[in-house]
Amino acid sequence: xxxxxxxxPDLLKNWTSVWKNISxxxxxHYLLKRLSDASxxxxxxxKLWLINELKNIKLNNKDIHTNTVAIxxxxxxxxxxxxxIDEIESYMIHNYEIDNGIKNVSYALNKRYENTLVNYSVIVxxxxxxxxxxxxxxxxxxACEHMFPMYKFKELNPALNALYVLQSTNDxxxxxxxxxxxxxxxxxEQSKLNxxxxxxxxxxxxxxxRYLVIxx
Amino acid sequence: MIxxxxxxxxxxxxxxxxxxxxxxxxEKNCSIPYNFYCLTDNPKEKYDLQLPTIWDKNYIxxxxxxxxxxxxxxxxxxxxxxxxxxxxxxxDILIHQNLKYFFDLEMAxxxxxxxxxxDINISRQNFGQIISTPLNSSVVRWNRGQLKPxxxxxxxxxxxxxxxxxxxxxxxGQNFYNIWEEDKSFFKPFPKKDVYSWxxxxxxxxxxxxxxxxPDHKICLFNNSAENxxxxxxxxxxxxxxxLW
Numbered sequence: 418x419x420x421x422x423x424x425x426p427d428l429l430k431n432w433t434s435v436w437k438n439i440s441x442x443x444x445x446h447y448l449l450k451r452l453s454d455a456s457x458x459x460x461x462x463x464k465l466w467l468i469n470e471l472k473n474i475k476l477n478n479k480d481i482h483t484n485t486v487a488i489x490x491x492x493x494x495x496x497x498x499x500x501x502i503d504e505i506e507s508y509m510i511h512n513y514e515i516d517n518g519i520k521n522v523s524y525a526l527n528k529r530y531e532n533t534l535v536n537y538s539v540i541v542x543x544x545x546x547x548x549x550x551x552x553x554x555x556x557x558x559x560a561c562e563h564m565f566p567m568y569k570f571k572e573l574n575p576a577l578n579a580l581y582v583l584q585s586t587n588d589x590x591x592x593x594x595x596x597x598x599x600x601x602x603x604x605x606e607q608s609k610l611n612x613x614x615x616x617x618x619x620x621x622x623x624x625x626x627r628y629l630v631i632x633x
Numbered sequence: 634m635i636x637x638x639x640x641x642x643x644x645x646x647x648x649x650x651x652x653x654x655x656x657x658x659x660e661k662n663c664s665i666p667y668n669f670y671c672l673t674d675n676p677k678e679k680y681d682l683q684l685p686t687i688w689d690k691n692y693i694x695x696x697x698x699x700x701x702x703x704x705x706x707x708x709x710x711x712x713x714x715x716x717x718x719x720x721x722x723x724x725d726i727l728i729h730q731n732l733k734y735f736f737d738l739e740m741a742x743x744x745x746x747x748x749x750x751x752d753i754n755i756s757r758q759n760f761g762q763i764i765s766t767p768l769n770s771s772v773v774r775w776n777r778g779q780l781k782p783x784x785x786x787x788x789x790x791x792x793x794x795x796x797x798x799x800x801x802x803x804x805x806g807q808n809f810y811n812i813w814e815e816d817k818s819f820f821k822p823f824p825k826k827d828v829y830s831w832x833x834x835x836x837x838x839x840x841x842x843x844x845x846x847x848p849d850h851k852i853c854l855f856n857n858s859a860e861n862x863x864x865x866x867x868x869x870x871x872x873x874x875x876x877l878w
Binding site: 444450451490492515518543545563565593595596 | 793
């Protein structure tokens with residue numbers, strides 16, 4: 418059972434340096450709220466949940482690989498990246514974001530992976546509009562409530578034979594939650610997943626109910 | 634043929650009284666020859682052109698509001714539309730100065746209102762949430778064909794676009810403006826002191842007085858038309874501008 422991120426000296430150095438840099442630069446103050454929103458107990462809970470279930474599936478299915486991963490709307494990806502690398506041996510991780518503003522911060526938070534065997538990139542594009550140019554073992558979208566249903570992504574990338582790891586919520590109280598669902602089954606249906614390895618729900622520390630489905 | 638064309642768009646009947654007001658303001662404030670058209674769902678006057686309805690079926694209430702404005706970006710949809718230099722004006726505006734200025738602009742890129750009253754860092758903070766765009770499509774200036782890529786983008790991705798964006802300005806902000814490097818954008822913003830907002834001010838942070846007339850600027854926006862706007866007031870109810878409008 419994975420219940421933490423490994424707090425290494427380099428991780429601490431990377432994160433502290435980003436916080437210091439943002440806090441001391443008035444021009445970057447707008448990033449403070451975003452980074453703190455992305456660094457909550459609930460954010461980590463949902464990522465740990467995802468990694469544990471993914472790890473279980475991998476253990477029980479020799480055909481499931483997790484080396485190459487695309488994250489859709491991964492934001493700063495500072496919580497999920499060490500989990501993917503340390504727990505399920507991912508070495509190529511591409512974070513597809515519409516928000517160019519997170520790119521440099523995400524690189525700085527994950528700087529310790531530079532010049533290692535891990536290939537981490539932030540790719541600025543909208544995956545609901547532009548198709549992918551390469552294949553991945555796993556597609557992770559922990560922000561399905563923020564975007565068009567995932568069936569569109571599958572339509573745009575018909576040749577992709579990846580494992581889909583999707584999270585969403587029924588919490589409609591946020592203006593940017595434009596695609597909430599009321600159950601894991603609804604998430605499966607709107608994503609047009611055919612083979613399901615896991616489905617479940619979890620109440621997070623902030624009171625939000627999140628759904629997780631893993632399938633193809 | 635007259636090259637300069639001024640457009641407005643109207644659907645429903647909430648703004649019926651505004652067309653004549655806008656037309657009179659333009660007559661008073663445009664010193665060069667121009668064509669005038671109103672793109673509308675209910676053509677009655679000589680200057681009216683029928684709005685298409687092809688995107689009606691994609692509309693989701695409260696999302697991608699005012700999508701009908703985007704039809705004008707494809708001039709081919711309106712066979713009798715004349716001119717090559719287009720200036721779009723919202724109905725709820727106050728024109729202070731000669732509109733010739735807009736037709737004399739250098740047009741390497743199309744122009745849109747960049748709300749200089751907005752704190753760009755708030756827009757950047759909220760970018761991922763698709764809110765707080767700095768753009769405002771109440772005044773748009775383009776040459777024939779320049780905005781066709783926007784029409785084509787919507788047409789190609791209409792399911793995603795109509796689902797994902799609350800307003801067309803948020804859509805423009807995400808896809809046709811570079812909030813991080815503004816001079817690299819598809820659109821060019823009208824310069825500061827051209828267009829200001831009655832309700833939001835002029836330039837952040839130094840000139841944010843609201844409900845203030847600035848006659849040395851070109852146009853004042855009222856932007857009263859957002860759906861579900863609880864504080865809605867018609868321009869003809871605003872004491873300070875009654876005599877000007």
